[in-house]
Amino acid sequence: MSTAATSIKPAMKTKKSQGKYGGNVLVYALSLAVVALTLGPVLYGVLGGFRTNAQLAQAPAALPEPWVLSNYTGVLNNPEFWRYALNSTMIAVLTTVIVVVFGIMAAYPLARYQFRLREPIFMVFVLGLLFPATVAIVPLFILISRDLNLGNTWWGVALPQAAFALPMTVVILRPFLMALPQELEEAAQLDGTSRIGFFWRILLPLSGPGMVTVGVLAFVGSWNAYLLPLLLLQGEMRTLPLGVADFSTEHSADTAGVFAFTTLAMIPALIFFLAMQRRIVSGLQGAVKG
Amino acid sequence: MTEGVKVVSATVPARQGTAAEARPRNTAAERGSRSPKRKLRAPADKRKNLEILFFVTPALLLIAMFMLVPIIQAVRFSVYNWKGFGPLVDFVGLQNYVRVLQNEVFTDALVHNLVIIAGSIIIQLPLGLAIALLLNRKMKIQGLLRTIIFVPYVLSEVIAGVVWFQLLQPQYGLIDTVLAKLGIQGPAQGWLGTPDLALWTVLIVLTWKYLGLAVILFLAGLQGVPDELYEAAQIDGASWWQIQRKITIPLLGPTLRTWGFLSMVGSLQLFDMVWILTGGGPANSTTTMATFLVSEGTKRQNFGVASAASVILFIVALILAVSYQQFILKRDTQPDTSRKRKKVRR
Structure with a gap:
């Protein structure tokens, strides 16, 4: 926070010399305040990981002095951390693959075939949007852990997550596929391509951006999920969010360690999600706007 | 993509056989082949239906298995007194619902949910709008600012919750330390430990x-406002403020x-953040419907009661969603028939 406060001044000076509107100064100052409030807690966690518990207790609001790496190396040498990361990755990958494959398959006839039940079937997906996993969480837990014997497995989490992500996926993908020009399909038919051939050779390559968008949304959802893994996964099958939550309660006295663990859990995901920011935003907008 | 959605909504046929919806797969084949236009191409039709x-x-199987069945x-569990083992025999009718609603x-959890709904909108709407308008100016660092604003949204609630839990620690947390320097003393039990403050802190x-999320969506909406309007x-001679009020916001x-x-x-x-920050406490001052049903179901094994609570949660959600559609989203266009169909799509 203190860094943000000091860096306002140079920004003000440069802007004043450039622009004729005095309002710019205010805009930049306000922007910096927003940035400081947004990033402050995250940066505090990152920096806190470089401090010792004694430093944190003595002066909670200070910078690391000296910088210690032991918290971070401790987490990186902790096999549990890597195990959680592996579980999170595998579950997210499984979820994403199922969602994208099943989603594009379902969206294709709903977008480009003419048949009587097209709209009723699409309505099934739209209605699916209304049911969050929370509503069915208790029977879902019983179904997966008892009836299907998939408790404490990657598939046990990935399958229901995919089911609950599919409605959104189909709702986003269908208009995307509908927007592909009809001429393409006609041209392919004239060349003797079947509808399945059109799907494989033309539609799939062209719908890459749409599939990336829904894939990223499914991956983010799975990576960040907490409730379903909380009920279904124990011990070394736990995912990173469960690991972070448990680490913070088990080592509540070791604040610096908690910060280091949390930071390492968020950094790879943060980089990936921010790189995919455009996809996430366009996906959300696609789903939001009607 | 937006355009696409609009087109879809406008071309939806007015009515579809609802009975057919119950058995989509069989009837898809029958209807298709009976359709008069394609009578002559029966084999091709059969192939098409198989493709569909x-x-x-x-996708439908997965949804049926993991969404519909649960x-x-x-609903079934909610009318039985069931502790999670043995057959469903102890039928109690609506007693679980009565127990939940009298609990x-x-x-309180329902009220907390409503407070969070209202609070989120009342706080985030003006704030998000202000930040979006701020960032909508042509600035060199605009892209960077947007990315930064988006950071908290892409973090998981658990990670955000754990970090904030540390920041909010009584006395030794960053927030109480900074406040102490300003001469303000944080609550003795901590922000999350004081029943009267906990819900507001969570908010x-x-x-x-x-x-x-609000800022990013609003910014995207702002890009859709044509520049000509601003120029005109x-x-x-409209001031910046007048332009925002009369053009941008509407x-x-x-x-x-x-x-x-x-x-x-x-x-x-809402579940994750509350579970991490307070677990529903202190003294149930931050329970939500979701935390209630999870603790009834997993901690107390009251599956009947938990299921009744989840059915109630769904009904509340449905009522709010439908009324929101009716009273607020309706204004988006004139209430003509195509509009009604469009609303269903959302």
Whole structure:
């Protein structure tokens, strides 16, 4: 926070010399305040990981002095951390693959075939949007852990997550596929391509951006999920969010360690999600706007 | 993509056989082949129907298995007194619902959900709008600022919750330390430990987490406002503030309303952040419907009661969603028939 406060001044000076509107100064100052409030807690966690518990207790609001790496190396040498990361990755990958494959398959006839039940079937997906996993969480837990014997497995989490992500996926993908020009399909038919051939050779390559968008949304959802893994996964099958939550309660006295663990859990995901920011935003907008 | 959605909505046929919806796969084949236009191409039609079946079945099966079956089960469990073992024999009718609705912890939880819904919208709407207008100016660092604003949203609620839990520690947390320097003393039990403050504290953390989404969606809506309108208004001598009030915000209406809907649905399902920050405490002052049903189901093994609570949660969500559609989203266009169909799609 203190860094943000000091860096306002140079920004003000440069802007004043450039622009004729005095309002710019205010805009930049306000922007910096927003940035400081947004990033402050995250940066505090990152920096806190470089401090010792004694430093944190003595002066909670200070910078690391000296910088210690032991918290971070401790987490990186902790096999549990890597195990959680592996579980999170595998579950997210499984979820994403199922969602994208099943989603594009379902969206294709709903977008480009003419048949009587097209709209009723699409309505099934739209209605699916209304049911969050929370509503069915208790029977879902019983179904997966008892009836299907998939408790404490990657598939046990990935399958229901995919089911609950599919409605959104189909709702986003269908208009995307509908927007592909009809001429393409006609041209392919004239060349003797079947509808399945059109799907494989033309539609799939062209719908890459749409599939990336829904894939990223499914991956983010799975990576960040907490409730379903909380009920279904124990011990070394736990995912990173469960690991972070448990680490913070088990080592509540070791604040610096908690910060280091949390930071390492968020950094790879943060980089990936921010790189995919455009996809996430366009996906959300696609789903939001009607 | 937006365009696409609009086209879809406009071309939806007015009515579809609802009975057919119950057995989609069989009837898809029958209807298709009976359709008069294609009578002459029966083999091709059969092939087409098989294709449709092949493409649509996996997704529908997955949804039936993991969404439909559990939801039906929830309704079934809700009328039995069931502790999770043995057959479902102890039929109790609506007694579980009565128990849930008479349970003060649940009714308080419902109120907490409603407070979070209202609080989120009341705080995030003006704040998000202000930040979006701020960032909508042509600035060199605009892209960077947007990315930064989006950071809390892409973090998981658990990670955000754990970090804030540390920041909010009584006395030794960053927030109390900074306040102490300013001569303000934080509450003795901590922000999350004081029943009267805990819910508001959770609300502030949620605001931090989700404001980025509002800003990003509003910004996208702002890009859709044609530049000519601004130019025309400027030529007419309108001030920046007048332009925002008379042009930008009204044109942003649909985006604001749909964001409000998303925010509401999210607040109704609130679980992760509360579970991490307070676990529903202190003294049940932050329980939500979701934390209530999870602790009834997993900690106390009251599956009947938990299921009744989840059915109630769904009904509340449905009522709010339908009324929101009716009273707020309706304004987006004239209430003609195509509009009604469009609403269903959302």
